[in-house]
Amino acid sequence: MNVPKKVKAMPWPEEWKSQTNQDVIVTLDWPVVDHERLMVVTFRRNTGKRRYGTPPGPDVRLVCSKKRNRAAMEYRGGSRPKKRADLEEAVGAMCVSVGTCYPEITPEDEAALAKWLGAKQTMNHMLPELSRWVEDAMEQEREAEARARGELEDDEVTRLCPDELPEGLVEYIRNTMLPQDRVLLYKKGNVRGTCFACGETVYARGQRFRQGTVAKCPDCGAMVVAYLESSDRYAVDYVQDLVTVQKGKDGATLFLRQWHLCRDKSAKWESVEDYLEEIARYAVRGNRVAKWQIEKKEAWCMNTYRYRLKDWERVKNVTEVYDGTYQFFLPPNWREILQGTSLEYCDLGGYVRERELARREADHRGNPVRFLMDWARYPAVEKLWKARYTELIHERMTGQWRTKKHSITWTARKIQDAVHLPLRLLRLKETAKWTTKDIAKLAELRELATAGVIQEREAVELFTAGVEIDNVRQALGHATVHKVVKYVEKLVAEEEAKKDAEEAEAKKNRMPYYRGRVYSPETYRDYLADCVRLHLNLDDREVLFPADLEAAHQRTIAQVKYQENKAAWKKFEKQARKLAAMAWERDGLLIRPARTPGELTAEGKALHHCVGGYADRMAAGETVILFIRKAEEPDTPFYTLEYRNGVVVQCRTSHNATYEQDESVKNFVDAWVERATKKDKERKKAATAA
Structure with a gap:
């Protein structure tokens, strides 16, 4: 139900501000719309009451039609916090609850509300009863809209689903699933166990069985995973999940049924049917899909706990398969099963074959349940699959398409409309090799061509070059x-x-x-x-196009850093000019102070040490960094020296090797320190004399 225009035109009362402890004030109006007297209930929060935490939401106006059994909400200011919120949610946004709030309502309005609801007993001024009526009315409206859209109803999960198991299912379990079961359940003591590869009782030889480890069956020699029989492990209780397809009793609905294959602890498997436990049903009719579960699971304290429900419960996320991985049984008469349904022309067999090939290559992509669901709902899935754009479909089935999910319009009925590209550009690659990322990339290049930045042939060249x-x-x-x-x-x-x-x-x-x-x-x-x-x-x-990209990039990095830290660099360079007199050359070696922070960074990168981080300390005068070079190679890093308070703190070359390993360098440094110390004394003496 939509809020009538006449009600929307009604002026909102002034905001309510009171020093009392009451949460909301409730008022009633009775406008006549289309020959029906509607009840309009306005909830205004008390703006004078101090609140903590999340700020309260806007005032709410509830419109109720008893004749149509419908309700609608309107919010002050035109905002709509949640689509089709019930009264509890709407009032809850105001930081109050219909059951526990302290409302102000006149006795006349409360009596009128009780009469309208037909309630004899008053609870919190009739607000809980009103909330239940609104919830029921909105639920009935949702159900009516779902029926009008052709949605599957909840009773159809049992009314239309076949009661018998699909033909050939038991043989598939015996011939395919059980031979792949590689589990060994051992008892306490870790010596005696049952191997499910051969079905025999076995005894450990040499090393005992250990939980979760791969062991070799002493009898058949198969490599199996060992589990303690009483441990809380999924592999102990279940072999694997199994999904298959069946036609509904009405001939137009297709059901996908999912079972747990529970483990026969004796490994005899005399009656496989007794160990099948159905957990989920998926239904497809027309372009509508639905999912029900009769089992749920919860994660708690590092464990997953499963529990059965009393009845089938509808689940919103229809394409997410319960438990994730599963075996898919494709009945031999699958074409006959699909005939007469909206999936009559679905290439289910081809998809399952590709899935099996991928599983053999250790590629676990493939989700037949989602394939069937999406085939029914999105026309582009059928068009792209039949045109052999298979990678696009596989990416959708596994969720990889979400990184570029807006690149493809899955509701489109033509390929060029789905990928937003002309067919001539789709010939640039083999159909099976197109990915969602390719579609997004080519579409972006085409936009640049449309904007005149590049020509279309240049866009093609960029795309084909990768x-x-x-x-x-x-x-x-x-x-x-x-x-x-x-x-x-x-x-x-x-x-x-x-x-x-x-x-x-x-x-x-x-x-x-x-x-x-x-x-x-x-x-x-x-x-x-x-x-x-x-x-x-x-x-x-x-x-x-720099000839040496690495060197050019280092220069631009230094310039960007200089622009970002201009003041710090000027301070560093000022300090470097003061220290210029410390430069010296002798015996084929020279020493000089670092001139810029960029030089420090380059020095550290060339010699693989961390001198680049000393720029701030040198600019502040806390230390001095000097470069030692060979005289014939003044620009090639050789040794880096840190000098502080007349003492050499460290002098290192590549990978932090010390200068003491090179006698010529050590002698040069010692001579330079002696000279620098002498100059310092002369400078201090001259300063004292002055």
């Missing part, structure tokens, strides 16, 4: 797409060649080597972002 648009977005418009693609391919080839050489060297030295993935495209993306931030001219080919 270049991620985010990695080259900043370069578009400054060079042709062909040149950008070629540059990225060159970067990738150089990095791959470098990794090949490193791997060959590691094999030569019999050292482990982790190849890892290629990072140069992402490095190029970050470099371009730095160029934009620094307002560099990307139309300059040397800037857009």
Whole structure:
């Protein structure tokens, strides 16, 4: 029921503010709409009462029609906190409860409310009775709307579902499921047990059975997982879940029935039917689906507890299979079962075959239950599957499509409408190799072409080259797409060649080597972002396509850091100028202070130590960092020295190796310290004399 326009036009009473302890004030109005007198109940919260925690929601106006047995809600300000909320939820948003709140209502309004509800006994001024009436009215409205849409009703789970087991199910369990059961249940003492691979009572030889470990059956030699017979484990009580398909008694409804195959602790399996425990039913009729369960489970204290329900209970999430994994039995007459239903043309057999092939390759994708449900609800599933865009369907069945879920419109009836791409572009790849990520990527490139950033042929070139648009977005418009693609391919080839050489060297030295993935495209993306931030001219080919990307990126990183920490850098450089007199050269070696924080970062990266973190301390004058170089290689890192209060704190080279291992460097440092100390004394003496 919708709120009538006449009621919407009614002015709201002023907000209620009282110093009393009452929570809400309740008032009644009786407008006539379409020859029916409606009851309008207005709940206004007490704004003068102090509240803590979550701020209360807006005032509520309840519209009730006794003739149609319907109710509707309206909120002050036009807000709608929850679609079709009942009275308890609506008033609960005001931080009160209909059963325990302290309302203010006139005796006349309370008497009128009791008469309208036909209630003889008053509880909390008739508010709980009113809440129950509203809840029943809204539930009846939901049921009526569901019937009008053709939704499956709850009684159909038992009325239309077949009573007998599907033909061939028991044989499938004996021939397929039981031979795959690799469990050994042992008794206390860890010596005697039952192997379900061979069905025999066995005794441990040598080492005893241990909980959850893989053991070799002493009799048949099969590799089995051992469990204590009395342990609380799913594998102890159940073999596996099983799902199959059956036609309903009306001939138009299709049921998917799910069972637990409970474990026969004796491993005899004389009557398989006695160990089947049905737990869930899924139904499909037309494009409507439903799911019921008669078992539920709860996780508590690291364990999962299962319990049976008194009756079948409807579940909202229809495509989530209870317990997750399951075996699917495809009856030999599956085409006959689907005939006459909305799934008559569903390629269930083809999907199950692909699922079985994937399971043999240790790829556990495939969900026939969701496949059937989605085939009935979404026309695009049928179109894409029959056109052999199988990977798109598999991604939907396993949930991988959610990362790019808006790329495909599953309700569309044409492929080009579903993927938002013309058919000519879908010929760029084999149909079975298209992924949701591919669809999203090509759609984004096509949007750039539509906006005039690139041409469509350039978008195709970017897509076929496999270049991620985010990695080259900043370069578009400054060079042709062909040149950008070629540059990225060159970067990738150089990095791959470098990794090949490193791997060959590691094999030569019999050292482990982790190849890892290629990072140069992402490095190029970050470099371009730095160029934009620094307002560099990307139309300059040397800037857009640097010959040494790594070196160029390090320069832009340093410049960005400089821009972000300009004041700190100026302080560092001022300190470096004061220390310039500490530079010295002798015996083919030279020493000088670090001039910029960028030099410290580069030094630490080249020699694999942490000197890059000393920039703040040097800028504050707490310490001095100096570089030792060979005179003929003044720009090549050699040793790094920390000097504080006239003492060498540390002097290290690559990977933190100390300078004491190189006698020439040690002698040079000792001579420099002696000279620096002498100069310090002379400077202090001159300062004292002055």
